[in-house]
Amino acid sequence: MTLFDERLVRLLRDGQRSLSALAVRGHHALYDHLREVVASAMKVDAFYVALFRDPGHVLYAYQYDGSVYALPGLRELNPDGPTGWVFRNRRSYRYRDDGGAVLDRGIPWGDRGRRSADALVVPMRRTGTDEVIGVVSAQAYTSDCYGDAELAALEWLAEVLARMLSTEEENRRFLETLDDGERPAVTRVLSRSMADLVVERVSVVRAAAAELRDALERDGHPLLESARELVRECERLQVDTAEMEFDSYRQAAERFESLSAREREVAALLAEGLTNDEIRERLHIELPTVKTHVGKILRKYGVRQRSAAAAEISAYLGSVRPPG
Structure with missing residues (x-):
């Protein structure tokens, strides 16, 4: 930490502690407070x-x-922009x-209508690996705001957030080992259309709440803080909903990618509702072989019913295939 003066060291340490304390309140609270900590440093x-x-x-x-x-x-990731540049490099x-x-x-x-005159975009890496799982960016409308100390501080805080997200994912995977196979697999996948619908509808509520907040602020009304909290709650719901779709996709992708090439072929036909005999005819393989593949798919998905696996596979494949 040779780049950091005593004030910045204290600020980063306090920021790490306060971010850790906010973990139970959801990701919106984490990101919101991270912005406050970064704004205190630069x-x-x-x-x-x-x-x-x-x-x-x-x-x-x-x-x-x-x-x-x-x-x-x-x-879609723009490979030429700063987010894509960090992911690639x-x-x-x-x-x-x-x-x-x-x-x-x-x-x-x-x-x-305004152009940033200085910017930092730093990677978040999965703990213990070089995998970039995301980025954090700070930008300013005035030039020469970010030197080596600011870059190092933002990288340090991004690592704090990345460690928290990595630990959360590891805990989720560990808890999945308790899955008894009875939970309908389709509940694991939140469709993007549903997530988008919730985010868009809540944006209408947030806009109305923001108008109410501004009006109460002008009047100094005692309900002002309640209106502010309503706006924040709308933002929390939007972030949580968007990340639910994001997380469910990642989990569905992990399960599908755990299948062998032949199992993926069988799984795709299973998702179309084909019977074992129909899968045998389509792939030109023996019926016992089909049953073996289906059994392996169900075990890898942690379910007992083929309909449960088919529902998740269908939802996942529908999200990765282009429409039409």
């Missing part, structure tokens, strides 16, 4: 946290431009290194 006009679902998609889970909140959403991006050339190739968000 100038922040815009801020975002993004998580990689797979090599082609990224969930922008939390975005703020000044006091303006942007809806969380899943997007496995290291931090700094505006000062290229005069903002990579930043300018990114997808505009927030106040599109």
Whole structure:
């Protein structure tokens, strides 16, 4: 920590402790407080946290431009922008290194009438690996805000968040070993259309709550804090819903990828509702072989009924295949 003065060391340590204490309150609370900690350490006009679902998609889970909140959403990964650059190069991006050339190739968000004059985009790595699971970005509308100390501080805080997310995923996988196979597999997969619907509907509620908050603020009304909390609660629900879809996809992908190439072929036909005899005819294999593959698929999915596995596989394959 040679780059950090005593004040920054104290701020980072306090930030780590307070973030750990907020873990039980959900990811929105984590991201919200992380933004506050980063803003205490450096100038922040815009801020975002993004998580990689797979090599082609990224969930922008939390975005703020000044006091303006942007809806969380899943997007195709732009390989030319700063988020894609960090994913590809496995290291931090700094505006000062290229005069903002990579930043300018990114997808505009927030106040599109203003251009960031300095920016940092740093990776979050899965604990104990070099896998980049997401990024954290701080941006400013004035130049020369971020030096080596600011970069190191943001990288340190991003690692704190990455460690918390990694531990949470490890705990989830451990708890899955208790799955008794009775829970309907389809409940494991939240469709993107449903997640999008909830996020969009809640955005309407949030907009109305924000209007109410602003009106109460002008009048100094005693219910002002309640209105502020309603706005925050809408944001929490949007982040949680977007990440539920994100997490359920990742889990479904892990289960499907655990199958062998032939098991995936059988699983795809199972998802279409074909019987064992129909699968035998389609793949030109013996019936006992089909039954063996189906049995292995059910064991890997932790379920006893083929309908439960078929429901999850169908939902997963429907989310990765292009429409039409």
